[in-house]
Amino acid sequence: MSLVTDAFVSQIAAVEPWPENATLYQPLKSEQVLLSDNASCLAVQAFLQMCNLPVQVVCRANAEYMSPSGKVPFIHVGNQVISELGPIVQFVKAKGHSLSDGLDEVQRAEMKAYMELVNNMLLTAELYIQWCDEATLEEITQPRYSSPYSWPLNSILVLQKKWEIKRKMKAIGWSGKTLEQVYDDVDQCCQALSQRLGSQSYFFNKQPTELDALVFGHLFTILTTQLTNDELREKVKNYSNLIAFCRRIEQSYFEDHDRDSTGSSMRLSKGPALP
């Protein structure tokens, strides 16, 4: 988004209130979505729940291609379409809903820094595991990612995506890493998050922020997803305060809303429960 359209969008956004029929699009939950995409979708859902903004979750097989940035999830509000957590947070802020208004400047810097830590380490590690680890790629990623399409499109799309991710890993210097090193990175990241959280209920005391939504999205997905082995999950399970944190957000933002929310978020909370 260029600066002009950015300004324009926020101008328009400020005028219109949050509509009733806002929609969030994401890939099919049970047969298509991958670990990293599910984490991002869950993070946005958690963020909108925390802002108390109603949104209808719609699963589409081609959500990735519908999204303006090529990444899921995206929301359709009024006549605008916005994708990914960062821009969605900005957009929602322009509408007058913000979770981080109560923070001072140092805390805001800290929040952004930790959000980048999650993107830099957890998200990259998830992408690495699902696209660069051959066992996971063959057993999980390939069949799931290509599930909506028939031959030969399915193999072409998988190859295209695989090359895209490998190119990214090479550019950021991760292509030489082994799976063990990636697990170590995840552990280091979780340790940092765990120490930062300490015994607080949210990262910044009583009120949740977008950082909490992002961390919840990733950790909850890692904890509840069955991969080829349990190593990734075990890394997170070592930190009891992070598990308690996930359970707390699950209970307060996903279980209470079951009645007035739609099927998808219900399935989400009724999915594999936390251990």
Added chain:
Amino acid sequence: MELRFWGGDWGLPSVHPESLVVLTYARFVGAPLKLNPVDYTWSSIQGFGPILISKDEVTTQPTNILNFLRKQKYNADYVLSAREGSDTLAYIALLEEKLLPAMLHTFWVDAENYSSVTRPWYSSHTPFPLRFYLPGKMSREALNRILVTKGKPPLYSLNEVEAQVYKDAKECLNLLSNRLGASRYFFAEMPTSLDAFVFGYLAPLYKAHLPKVQLKEHLKQLPNLCEFCDHILSAYFTQNAEGSSPAGQEAIDANLQKLTQLVNKESNLIEKMDDNLRSSPQNRPQKLTALHPPASTANKDSSQFLTP
């Protein structure tokens, strides 16, 4: 230990951010490194970033080198609490995600800066045939990194991402400035690895004479970050930029430690001898109170004599 890195210019010990991070950290902890800047010869070219060679072990990448130095007991972060350690990790991630793309663009992708500053500098520090290839390769890698991490597949286009990349970087500078506030270093009074990282990324931007100065102008509007750079430059990199002073300091420190140990031993001996002499029970409490203060003052005195 030997460090190979891109050499200095523009009043900096190194013009290459990653090399500068390692150099700064080594200076903070006083690690005795044999500094070996990349020059015109073939033997010095082994890669694009800083390389640390210790006996047979070769370490690349700033984070790995810093970890290696920490294992060698050169640790600048031992004063930090666990939570501050986590903060360090988070802020380094912030730098890498938000500031690095704009830095790469400023130095390696922006046509004017690249052809008038970056390419001439790097090609003049590279041996003959390689000088026509290496800067171009580094530039292509920088462009690739920006596009792949920030661009949108399948058509990666630079125009779309340029504005966003600079916007992110300016926001990152603002956040760092807010975080630093009025203090001298990011965590209290001692420099830590986060300071080395921030300095390494900011100083080349701050000191380079570039035709296009979008990001530099923004940095100059944040006086505390500029002061931060100036302070580290003057406190750790004045004159003796060849690494003699920290090593010398280290040697003096080691000698001092040995001498204090000797003095301690001696005072212990005296104590024992005294014990033997005055074996009568009623004297013992008196002796304890009488003997300890002189022992400690002797210690202090000796260390005072030793300091130059």
